[in-house]
Amino acid sequence: MVNEFITFQIAAVCGLIGMTLGWRGVMTKYSGFYDLPTAWNQVFWGILLGGAFASYADSSLFLPYYEAWLTGERTPELNAIRLFLVPLIATIGMHFLLRRKRVRKGGSQATSGWALGLAVGGMLSIVLITRKVQSGIDGVADAATIVLIGFFAPRVEAVITAFHGTLMLRGKRWGAIFRATFWRAASLTMFYFAWFSPLAWVFIIPPILLAQDSAEKWVWDSVPKEGRRRWRRMQADKRREKMTPTRVDHATSKVIINPKTSEE
Secondary structure, eight states: OHHHHHHHHHHHHHHHHHHHHHHTTHHHHTTTSSOHHHHHHHHHHHHHHHHHHHHHHIIIIIHHHHHHHHHSSOOTTOOHHHHHHHHHHHHHHHHHHHTSHHHHHHTOHHHHHHHHHHHHHHHHHHHHHHHHHHHOOOSHHHHHHHHHHHHHHHHHHHHHHHHHHHHHHTTOHHHHHHHHHHHHHHHHHHHHHHHHOGGGHHHHHHHHHHHHHHHHHHHHHTSOHHHHHHHHHHHHHHHHHHHSOOOOOOOOOOOOOOHHHHHO
8 A cells, every 4th residue: 555655656746747847938938918717727627637538548558558568469459449549539528628618718729728738648647657666667767767758748748739729729620639639649659658668759859849839839829919919018128128238327526625725
């Protein structure tokens, strides 16, 4: 019981740290200029949906993959149909969450998608890290795998779901579902591969770093027009303050010399 408790604590801490770091940067850059309460509401729903998605994916995809890796024989449960069906169900659930009235009213599909994806990815990382700790940490490679899963799993899901929300904002509903499903299935496969081999990070890290600028643009597209104007004015004021040199007035001191005293 103690070992299970410690295992859960390690997995939960790594997942929460990954969610926190994923929130910083993209979401904090425009903090105060988008619908923050709706984004936090999506975090709550993302935890619920992500927990169900991660658990079902673990039992229906990861365990057959794990068995095939150990035995070297492909199991009947591990097939392409299931690989796309499980992410498709999760993507449809996220799609309905991003179609809620409070999200569409403010056009905050991308910001809500980023928050929703962080929570879903956090739950996915907790399940994967739990499996890794239970199997035993053998050396630096396993420890690095735990850290990388905790950091990148929430960010990858955030990028995918923010892209999903951006496509919805452009009116591409079906395209958003199918594209997000494809990328979610690919990311899930790569994270399962990374659980066994560090080579997978070569295919995970570079795309995420390249997508960072695009993610900021997607979040910016969800900021209302009035918020964009206020943000631009604030940035312009900051630039003017940096460019304006500091003026220091040096008062000229005057010394009055009494002629009579000087003669003496």
